[in-house]
Amino acid sequence: MPAFAADEIESKIGEQMGTSDWIHVTQDKINTFAECTGDHQFIHVNPDMAKMTPFGTTIAHGFLTLSLIPEMSYGDAAASIKGARMGLNYGLNKLRFLAPVKNGKKVRGHFKLTGYDEKAPGQHLLTQEVTVEIEGEDKPALVAETLTMLFT
Numbered sequence: 001m002p003a004f005a006a007d008e009i010e011s012k013i014g015e016q017m018g019t020s021d022w023i024h025v026t027q028d029k030i031n032t033f034a035e036c037t038g039d040h041q042f043i044h045v046n047p048d049m050a051k052m053t054p055f056g057t058t059i060a061h062g063f064l065t066l067s068l069i070p071e072m073s074y075g076d077a078a079a080s081i082k083g084a085r086m087g088l089n090y091g092l093n094k095l096r097f098l099a100p101v102k103n104g105k106k107v108r109g110h111f112k113l114t115g116y117d118e119k120a121p122g123q124h125l126l127t128q129e130v131t132v133e134i135e136g137e138d139k140p141a142l143v144a145e146t147l148t149m150l151f152t
Contacts, residue, residue: 002080006124013114017079019108019110020110020111022135025107030060062097062142065101065141068107069132072108079113084151086151090125091146092145094143096142097142099134099137105134107133108135111130112128112129127146128146
C-alpha cells in the first residue's frame, strides 16, 4: 500500500493510488462462494444451464467479486497511513455492479483516494473508489466506494 503520513494524506485526495495484481475467478472459487453463502442459482453453479444464457457460461456472484477487494488492497494498490497497526473494513458508501465476471476471467482493482477523516487520535478513516476491471472487457465489473478505518 502506498503509505502516507497522516498530515500529508489529505493532499493525496483525488489521486490514483495503485492497481492490484490480477485475480483468477475460477469455477472452483465460484462454487466455494456458493457453498459459503447458500446462493446456488444456476447462473453461478450449473455450466450446462448457464450455456443457454446470454453470458454463455457461468458468472461469479456480484458479492464474490466485491469480496475480492480486500485481497486486491494488499501490496501497493490501496492507500494507507504510515505506522498503521491494523485496518478494519468500515463499510461502503456506494456500490454498483456494472458487468458480470465470467468463469475463467481475471479481475483487478484500481484504487483512488477520495476522502480522509481523522475520527479520533490514532483513528483514520480512508474513503477510496475501487474500480474492478475485468481482463479483456470494456466495462468494469463494479465500482465501489469503500471505507477503511486505520489505527496508528
